[in-house]
Amino acid sequence: MKLRYLLGLTALAPVALIARNYAHRRKLDALYEKARGIQAEMAAIEVNEGADEPGWTVIEIELADPYDGFYAVGDPVVIINPYLHANYREPEHGIVTDRCENEHGAYIYRVSGQDGWLNENWLDYDDYGPKLLTLTAAPTKTFPNDEVAVDYWLETLSGAKATGDAREYEAATEALAEISRRREGA
Structure with a gap:
């Protein structure tokens, strides 16, 4: 009887902890938001070094609602x-x-x-x-310039040769050929 009672209590312990989790999560979020606010206020206080006598400048910062x-x-x-x-x-x-x-x-x-x-x-x-x-459409690679594209496709070509991936090898050679045609035409 005692063993069954203990097993029942150990089975209910995780459920009780999960039920408490909501309140603890709210309290912790509120405490962390207050701590972030204090840190932001401390960072916003700066010393005026260019003035004749040193003074403090306080910048007001609006904080997010911790109970949002x-x-x-x-x-x-x-x-x-x-x-x-x-x-x-x-x-x-x-x-x-x-x-x-x-x-x-x-x-x-x-x-x-x-x-x-x-x-x-x-x-x-x-x-x-x-x-x-x-996959709704074929993935396309976009690059900021041709140099980055050439580096990417050369690396892909090298990896495809090392692994023997024919599909990647073909895609890399086609992309490099397209880049070279574009450079010759420009």
């Missing part, structure tokens, strides 16, 4: 379950399309591909993006 929402419209997000320590399913990716504050003061978000509004605890930044992407 975590995500802005257009941010890529992942929908998570905050009650589970690890999500055992493929994450749902989306982009924040709208955000507002509900009657309790919590920020809620509308995410692409989802019905209704989501609490910000159910969202996380999409640092990595989706696993699979679809």
Whole structure:
């Protein structure tokens, strides 16, 4: 009986920590914002060395609201379950399309591909993006000038020779031929 009770408590500990995470995250964000404000004010105070008597110049800096929402419209997000320590399913990716504050003061978000509004605890930044992407158009390389392009394609050609990649070798030789035709024509 005691062992079952202990196992039940250890299973609930991560859930309790996750539930507390929201309040702690808000408090820490507020403290870090205040610290950044103090550092900005300290950096803004400068000594007037050109004046006859030294004085201080104070520059007013407007700080961001530490209780503002975590995500802005257009941010890529992942929908998570905050009650589970690890999500055992493929994450749902989306982009924040709208955000507002509900009657309790919590920020809620509308995410692409989802019905209704989501609490910000159910969202996380999409640092990595989706696993699979679809290519809508052939990728093109743009370079600031021909010298950079030649360096890139010569490096690609060298790598293709070393690895035996025929497709990269062909693409590099075609690009170098195009650059040389462009230089001869100019």
